[in-house]
Ligand SMILES: Nc1ncnc2c1ncn2[C@@H]1O[C@H](COP(=O)(O)OP(=O)(O)OP(=O)(O)O)[C@@H](O)[C@H]1O
């Protein structure tokens with residue numbers, strides 16, 4: 001294969017459990033370019049089978065392995081959709097960086113584990129393309145959180161020699177990357193993104209998410225509830241830190257509800273929880289940042305963005321779209337880049353972000 005003209009594919013299916021983002025990327029251009037994109041939504045049945053894995057018992061090991069196979073088939077479908085849609089041949093692709101579906105994340109300072117479900121061997125068989133998978137385990141083995149991993153790619157795309165920038169990804173969970181003009185990079189998960197808002201919205205309106213935060217906007221924030229939710233230890237922990245559905249879930253929310261609250265008021269409070277989690281982290285750790293750039297699906301939530309602008313007044317708050325990098329595809333783009341790093345033999349983790357003992361090659365290669 002002519003490495004000068006070949007491409008990488010990145011596949012991300014994140015903690016929101018909304019579906020699969022697939023991108024075709026070219027790293028021979030400077031800056032790297034995102035050539036094509038393809039989205040394959042999850043159906044309700046797959047989403048609930050994945051959520052059911054949070055409940056132990058009932059042969060969960062078998063169910064997890066079968067879901068790994070099912071996900072590999074869906075990822076292969078996304079690859080086919082991506083390549084066919086644009087007339088690109090599998091032989092033109094060096095590797096697929098496939099994040100997998102996080103179903104457990106328990107880093108526990110180097111003694112724990114993280115699970116991103118996918119059967120990479122099956123994905124190679126179905127696509128004929130080399131697959132890179134399991135990006136997080138090596139960092140955890142080296143004493144790190146295994147997350148967030150995308151700050152290294154944010155650095156490549158968005159660093160500036162004059163301005164202190166913060167990149168804020170609002171996916172299921174929210175995470176920040178600080179890019180100092182002197183080249184220092186920091187980053188950590190700062191709290192919920194969309195995942196609790198989505199779950200509450202589904203339960204009360206039947207819709208998978210609150211479009212533009214309109215429902216939240218129709219409610220009133222419940223200050224006592226917000227205060228209780230913000231009392232969670234995670235918010236006051238110092239970085240490095242990462243989190244997931246194990247911490248932010250409906251059972252946790254319900255433990256603070258009396259049952260008398262109006263559902264729209266709870267939604268307004270959850271939106272504010274996401275905003276406050278992000279704003280407090282920026283103001284505490286990066287008070288000098290002048291520019292904040294948002295990405296992830298939450299960046300499309302107009303009410304959320306408006307509240308964030310208020311909470312971070314005095315700073316420029318915009319979307320990464322401004323740089324020609326679509327906020328919806330940045331994470332999938334990052335996993336194409338992470339795959340390339342391990343194929344080239346270049347460590348891609350940032351110990352200053354994850355807390356690991358050193359930089360490591362991330363991802364296991366399944367040759368095509
Ligand atoms: N117009 C919109 N209004 C409100 N919310 C939106 C809108 N568009 C997308 N979203 C939210 O974005 C979510 C999807 O975001 P994204 O794809 O970044 O999540 P993810 O891949 O699971 O992220 P991560 O891996 O970072 O957790 C949806 O579930 C929804 O909550």
Ligand SMILES: CC(=O)N[C@H]1[C@@H]2OC[C@@H](O2)[C@@H](O)[C@@H]1O[C@H](C)C(=O)O
Nearest residue numbers: 015102105147148149150171173175
């Ligand atoms: C364990 C896991 O899947 N973590 C995700 C999740 O979604 C957002 C946040 O929590 C971040 O830490 C991470 O994803 C991005 C892609 C990252 O590693 O940078």
